[in-house]
Amino acid sequence: xxxxxxxxxxxxxxxxxxxxxxxxxxxxxxxxxxxxxxxxxxxxxxxxxxxxxxxxxxxxxxxxxxxxxxxxxxxxxxxxxxxxxxxxxxxxxxxxxxxxxxxxxxxxxxxxxxxxxxxxxxxxxxxxxxxxxxxxx
Numbered sequence: 001x002x003x004x005x006x007x008x009x010x011x012x013x014x015x016x017x018x019x020x021x022x023x024x025x026x027x028x029x030x031x032x033x034x035x036x037x038x039x040x041x042x043x044x045x046x047x048x049x050x051x052x053x054x055x056x057x058x059x060x061x062x063x064x065x066x067x068x069x070x071x072x073x074x075x076x077x078x079x080x081x082x083x084x085x086x087x088x089x090x091x092x093x094x095x096x097x098x099x100x101x102x103x104x105x106x107x108x109x110x111x112x113x114x115x116x117x118x119x120x121x122x123x124x125x126x127x128x129x130x131x132x133x134x135x136x137x
Contacts, residue, residue: 003080003111004070010109010117017135019100020093021107026062028054029084037072037082044068062087069111083112094123096131103128 014021028045030052032038038052045054045061057065065085072079091105101124108118123129 001115002070002073003066003085003115004073006109006111006115007066007070013135014089017095017132018091018093019095021089021091023059024088024090024106026057026059026065026085026087028057028062028065028086031082041065041068059087066111080112080115084114085111087111091121094128094132096128101128 028041030038030041030049032052038049041054042048044064045057047054054061054065062085066087069080069083069085072083087109089107089109091103091107094101094103094105103122103124105121106119110116110118121129121132123132
C-alpha cells in the first residue's frame with residue numbers, strides 16, 4: 001500500500017476510533033548503496049544516520065520523512081522498497097459511540113517496504129471491540 005494511502009487511512013482511524021493517544025517513537029531505515037538518498041534524509045531529519053538508520057526520531061522528524069517518502073513513491077518506481085519507517089503510538093482512550101473508554105493499547109504503523117499496522121488492543125467489553133472493529137473493517 002502506498003504511504004500516502006496508509007497515512008490517510010491511519011489518520012482517519014485515529015480521528016474516528018481514538019479519543020486520546022500520544023506518539024511514543026519512530027525509526028527509519030534506508031537501503032541506499034549510493035548514499036545519496038540517506039544524505040537527503042539526514043538533511044531532512046537534521047541528524048546523521050547510523051548506516052542508513054535513524055532511531056528515536058521525534059514526531060515532527062518522522063512526519064517530514066513520511067511526506068518525503070510519499071514524494072519519492074510518486075516520482076520513482078519501486079522507491080518504497082528502499083525504506084522501512086515505523087511510528088509508534090500509545091492509545092489511552094477509545095471513542096465508542098461518542099463516549100470515551102479507557103484502554104492501554106498500542107499501534108505501530110509501518111511505511112515503505114512492508115507496510116502494515118501492528119496492534120496491541122485492549123478492550124473492557126465485547127461492545128468496545130466491535131465498535132473499533134467496525135472502524136478497522
